Amino acid sequence: MxxxxxxxxxxxxxIPRQWYNLRADMKEKPEPLLNPATGKPVTLADLEPVFCTELARQELDDTTPYFDIPEPVLEFxxxxxxxxxxxxxxxxxxxxxxxxxxxxxxxxxxxxSHKLNSAAPQAYYAKAQGLTSLTTETGAGQWGTALAEACSFFGLPLTVYMVKCSYEQKPFRKAVIETFDAKIIPSPSSTTNAGRAILAKDPNTTGSLGCAISEAVETAVTTPGCRYVLGSVLNQVxxxxxxxxxxxxxxxxxxxxxxxxxxxxxxxxxxxxxxxxxxxxxxxxxxxxxxxxxxxxxxxxxxxxxxxxxxxxxxxxxxxxxxxxxxxxxxxxxxxxxxxxxxxxxxxxxxxxxxxxxxxxxxxxxxxxxxxxxxxxxxxxxxxxxxxxxxxxxxxxxxxxxxxxxxxxxxxxxxxxxxxxxxxxxxxxxxxxxxxxxxxxxxxxxxxxxxxxxx
Amino acid sequence: MxxxxxxxxxxxxxIPRQWYNLRADMKEKPEPLLNPATGKPVTLADLEPVFCTELARQELDDTTPYFDIPEPVLEFxxxxxxxxxxxxxxxxxxxxxxxxxxxxxxxxxxxxSHKLNSAAPQAYYAKAQGLTSLTTETGAGQWGTALAEACSFFGLPLTVYMVKCSYEQKPFRKAVIETFDAKIIPSPSSTTNAGRAILAKDPNTTGSLGCAISEAVETAVTTPGCRYVLGSVLNQVxxxxxxxxxxxxxxxxxxxxxxxxxxxxxxxxxxxxxxxxxxxxxxxxxxxxxxxxxxxxxxxxxxxxxxxxxxxxxxxxxxxxxxxxxxxxxxxxxxxxxxxxxxxxxxxxxxxxxxxxxxxxxxxxxxxxxxxxxxxxxxxxxxxxxxxxxxxxxxxxxxxxxxxxxxxxxxxxxxxxxxxxxxxxxxxxxxxxxxxxxxxxxxxxxxxxxxxxxx
The missing domain is CATH 3.40.50.1100 (Rossmann fold)
Incomplete structure (x- = not known):
């Protein structure tokens, strides 16, 4: 044997030099994201205020099977x-x-964790586009740490909304994330409308990923030069x-x-x-x-x-x-x-x-x-x-x-x-x-x- | 280029299948360990109550340049x-x-850390000799964790004396060491004469490796079937x-x-x-x-x-x-x-x-x-x-x-x-x-x- x-x-x-886009080989594609205001499939224009442009393109592309991994990401x-x-x-x-x-x-x-695999390209594309900061959420803290690492490497300030119960259960995640110069805020927080609304309903809430996402997105769309990045769920990830x-x-x-x-x-x-x-x-x-x-x-x-x-x-x-x-x-x-x-x-x-x-x-x-x-x-x-x-x-x-x-x-x-x-x-x-x-x-x-x- | x-x-x-004994190539050998009671170089008989026999042999051997790594240790x-x-x-x-x-x-x-490299053979030799438990000390906690891992793998109960200030600074080390079923005691402790003597002199001491060693050795020599193992300093390590x-x-x-x-x-x-x-x-x-x-x-x-x-x-x-x-x-x-x-x-x-x-x-x-x-x-x-x-x-x-x-x-x-x-x-x-x-x-x-x- x-x-x-x-x-x-x-x-x-x-070693792979391209990523593979599973959607390209699906005969029946996943249903498109919908714009909640119109009920219609989201467009690049809908996504661009939230995501960096190249990532928004990747999000919407369900036909290209392979994407070249950019050289700086390969280096990372x-x-x-x-x-x-x-x-x-x-x-x-x-x-x-x-x-x-x-x-x-x-x-x-x-x-x-594996989260660094997506953090690196997301930070890289944002920097390449000339953005000046990013926001994200983190649950267990792995994504927040990974993105902090990638942002520190590519030179982008980052704010991380961390689900409150994880923030409390994992005090040392904060120290790691701060080692990479990112700012960390337990969510729900009073720094956003979304967070304040959730706290008003339940001041003792332990938080959730869904809630931290709301806060991170709100901060991104209301801050010039800032975009939101997500560590899971999305097609680009x-x-x-x-x-x-x-x-x-x-x-x-x-x-x-x-x-x-x-x-x-x-x-x-x-x-x-x-x-x-x-x-x-x-x-x-x-x-x-x-x-x-x-x-x-x-x-x-x-x-x-x-x-x-x-x-x-x-x-x-x-x-x-x-x-x-x-x-x-x-x-x-x-x-x-x-x-x-x-x-x-x-x-x-x-x-x-x-x-x-x-x-x-x-x-x-x-x-x-x-x-x-x-x-x-x-x-x-x-x-x-x-x-x-x-x-x-x-x-x-x-x-x-x-x-x-x-x-x-x-x-x-x-x-x-x-x-x-x-x-x-x-x-x-x-x-x-x-x-x-x-x-x-x-x-x-x-x-x-x-x-x-x-x- | x-x-x-x-x-x-x-x-x-x-991959190396032998360890290298640096002493063999030293023209001027390190001075021998001395028995404090006699002032004479320690013998195998002096060391055997403290260390498992094969390890005591390795400790004293300053001429054999290469030692075969036992097969179970290679597997580990x-x-x-x-x-x-x-x-x-x-x-x-x-x-x-x-x-x-x-x-x-x-x-x-x-x-x-690198500590596992010595923990594995030390646990293996002790088990092979038919010993029934081990003691050790740990400073930062790396050695204690490594030895707990190795003892769990080879099936030997372990007690770890951990320097008190590290025990307090690193609460989660305890949880890791316990994951591997070892017992952990902050040192100095009241479980040994050495620990009690040090505490009597200075009840607020933050501990030291030297003090934790005293406690671990004392426990080993006063417990049947038990030996002491050390993660550094020694020639065998x-x-x-x-x-x-x-x-x-x-x-x-x-x-x-x-x-x-x-x-x-x-x-x-x-x-x-x-x-x-x-x-x-x-x-x-x-x-x-x-x-x-x-x-x-x-x-x-x-x-x-x-x-x-x-x-x-x-x-x-x-x-x-x-x-x-x-x-x-x-x-x-x-x-x-x-x-x-x-x-x-x-x-x-x-x-x-x-x-x-x-x-x-x-x-x-x-x-x-x-x-x-x-x-x-x-x-x-x-x-x-x-x-x-x-x-x-x-x-x-x-x-x-x-x-x-x-x-x-x-x-x-x-x-x-x-x-x-x-x-x-x-x-x-x-x-x-x-x-x-x-x-x-x-x-x-x-x-x-x-x-x-x-x-």
Whole structure:
């Protein structure tokens, strides 16, 4: 049998120099974003006050399959990429499974996650356009850190609205983000109309991604030379994150492997959409038929319990409307939920693919997720982020199924990041204080009843 | 000009399968450890109650140049090694220097540092001998985390005595160490005679590595089936850490480079001794003459201001005596000093080499070190540990010298770890609260006057 090293790094001449735009190969395209004022598909002109122009173009382009990665972004990528594709030999041995488990590890950079893959081009394009500042939101803090890093590198001031409960659970994220000279504001805040309105309704709110997005967008459109950037959900983000999947596919080809199952955690879809891109391409073009699995928290179950409908991307209802799986833009997950994946919606691309049966979704309560995280840390020497641990949980369960059926499947999952800034959650888990609250049907119904009526 | 990739990973067939024992090539050997009871060189029988037998053998062997790395340790190494040798292109560009800067990055594992390189074999040998538990001390927490990881993997219960001020500054270290099922006790504690004696003298002491060592050793020798393990200073640790240098030398050979300067931070010497091993071998055997530089904190300056003398390795004076550069075993660095490198002494091997003129030493105050850390993080996307940042500071200063002289030197430094658990120190730096306290001559003299009299 051929020997496969534990870690596979692509040689320089096999590193992707283009991103892949999954929409180009979809026969049925995702529904377009709608302008909430007109109910019509958004245009470049609609998007330009919010996004930098090149990114707005990428957002709207559903036909060009490949985009060249700009040279300065390739240079930036080279500092921390290619990321390793790792064979989880020790985990396999521990699980006593005939399955082969691979994971693509994106945590080897200071932002601690895959988010840097989109932060770099977003900061680069903004700088190239002559913009003078950016705003964004961050949930678990990974995106905020990544964007702060990229903005510091390309020389752009940044303001980060951080979901309040994460801000409080992860005090050191602030110090990291400040190391890269960005300004950080817990959201909801009194610095915006959107934030003030949410605080007026519920002064004790723990915040949500949707709410932080409203504040960041409002600040961007009211500040000259400023634009808003987002770390997930958007088509442009999935485009940039395709580098994860392209590298994974190339590395698997190098070692003569192809995944039977591809598993990714899903919040807004940035990692999942990036990881699966080339495998979904194979599926769409009939070249292969891998089983593609989205894993989400039971506390914020947009794919497994949400509705496929037009909804706002933010709580303040100032963004365009997207057709996606959503829990309603007013949905705020329980504060006891650790880490990211707190978004009420899901990438429109992934939503469409899920709706059309190209992938499936599962959800887990968080104590099951942390069990998997600790087991993984002990076997593989990497302390995973809670978000990534959703994918670990599903991969372990698939490997256990293989043990039972005797099938030697090849499993690939995305290890999106490290858990160094999630130690409060790990502490709660060790103390047995993990709360597995799951929203009731009534709660979801109440939130979904607020969907825009024309959806 | 030949293109050199940003990150160089050794292919599997070039990964070292042996450790290198620097002492074998030293014509003048380091002075032996002495039994404080007899004043005579320690024997295997003296060491066996404290250390596991194979490790005690390695400690005493100053003639065997290469030791095979046991197969299970090689398997463990494969999970996170080889570590990358990284060309700091962005830092070079920022500094506008003709120098070529390389760094060996050891932070890509959950312990966050190079410490895992010695933790793995120490846990493995202890398990192989049939021991049932281990004790250790940890300063900044990196060693404690690494050993907890290794003990969890090889199946050995562990108790970690953590220097009290680090325990308080780095609350999340506890959560990580507990993830790997180890027990963690702030030192000095009331669980040992040594701890109680120190607390009786000074109930408000912030602790020191020397004191934590006393407690860990006492617990080991009074518990059946238990031994003590140490993450630095000892010859066995330098032996295991030689994997850093061997990989670096091999990677540099692959790209046709050889360092003019090799720079490492120095606390007890584990990283420095490992990194320089093959380059010092070249120097000892006349094959090359690189400039080898130890960098230490001005607040704990054992090489630059200490004395070369026999001293205890611990504060409680229960360990063997080592001939080394020391500030006196009672020396406790200012609590305002961030991170590790708090040890009063220095590896006897490195002390001897320094004493004989084979290397030089410099020291920096911590605000200069954090300036370098932030600059590095912004340019290279890695948030460095405060310890590692001492080496960064020195490397930057050497690169600036090159800019001034026009010399295109090749600089290699050790980036021992990441700073994710040092955010309190980074916060203090951002707030301008960094205290650059340096011990006065009188303070050092008072501590050195307590050296054992026969030294």
């Amino acid at each position: 051929k020997h496969i090293p534990n870690r596979i790094y692509l040689p320089e001449d096999r 990528y080279k500092m921390y990429r290619p990321s390793p594709l790792i064979r989880a030999y020790q985990l396999e041995k521990y699980l006593d499974t005939p399955a082969k488990i691979y994971y693509k590890f994106e945590g080897n950079n200071t932002s601690g 999935l485009l940039h994150q395709s580098v994860i999947g392209l590298e994974s596919a190339e590395a698997m080809e190098m070692i003569g492997e192809y995944p039977d199952i591809v598993i990714g955690c899903a919040g807004g879809g940035s990692n999942l959409g990036g990881l699966i891109a080339p495998f979904m391409r194979d599926k769409l073009t009939g070249k292969a038929d891998p089983d593609i699995v989205a894993v989400e928290p039971a506390s914020c179950p947009s794919l497994t319990r949400g509705r496929y409908a037009y909804d706002f991307c933010d709580t303040g209802k100032i963004t365009p409307l997207a057709k996606m799986y959503t829990l309603g833009s007013g949905f705020i997950p329980s504060a006891s939920h650790a880490g990211g994946l707190r978004y009420h919606g899901m990438s429109p691309v992934l939503s469409k693919l899920y709706h059309d049966g190209y992938m499936r979704a599962v959800s887990y309560e968080q104590s099951k997720v942390f069990e998997a995280a600790v087991l993984f840390a002990k076997q593989e020497t990497i302390l995973p982020a809670p978000e990534s641990s959703h994918a670990i949980r599903a991969a372990i369960d698939e490997a256990i199924k293989c043990r039972e059926t005797g099938q030697a499947k090849t499993i690939l999952f995305g290890l999106t990041g490290t858990g160094y800034f999630d130690m409060t959650a790990y502490e709660n888990f060790h103390k047995g204080n993990m709360n597995d609250y799951v929203p009731t049907d009534e709660e979801l119904e109440a939130s979904l009843s607020q969907l825009p009526t024309f959806s | 030949k293109h050199i990739p940003n990150r160089i990973y050794l292919p599997e067939d070039r 190494y494969k999970m996170y090694r080889p570590s990358p040798l990284i060309r700091a292109y962005q830092l070079e560009k920022y500094l506008d220097t003709p120098a070529k800067i390389y760094y060996k990055f050891e932070g890509n594992n959950t312990s966050g 330098l032996l295991h850490q030689s994997v850093i240098g061997l990989e670096s030398a091999e990677a540099m050979e692959m790209i046709g480079e050889y360092p003019d300067i090799v720079i490492g931070c120095a606390g007890g010497g584990s990283n420095l001794g490992g990194l320089i091993a093959p380059f010092m071998r070249d120097k000892l055997t006349g094959k090359a003459d690189p400039d080898i530089v130890a960098v230490e904190p001005a607040s704990c300056p054992s090489l630059t201001r200490g004395r070369y003398a026999y001293d205890f390795c611990d504060t409680g004076k229960i360990t063997p005596l080592a001939k080394m550069y020391t500030l006196g075993s009672g020396f406790i660095p200012s609590a305002s000093h961030a991170g590790g490198l708090r040890y009063h002494g220095m590896s006897p091997v490195l002390s001897k080499l320094y004493h004989d003129g084979y290397m030089r030493a410099v020291s920096y105050e911590q605000s200069k070190v954090f300036e370098a850390a932030v600059l590095f993080a912004k340019q290279e996307t890695i948030l460095p540990a405060p310890e590692s940042s001492h080496a960064i500071r020195a490397a930057i200063d050497e690169a600036i010298k090159c800019r001034e002289t026009g010399q295109a030197k090749t600089i290699l430094f050790g980036l021992t770890g990441t700073g994710y658990f040092d955010m309190t120190a980074y916060e203090n730096f951002h707030k301008g609260n960094m205290n650059d306290y340096v011990p006065t001559d009188e303070e050092l003299e008072a501590s050195l006057s307590q050296l054992p009299t026969f030294s």
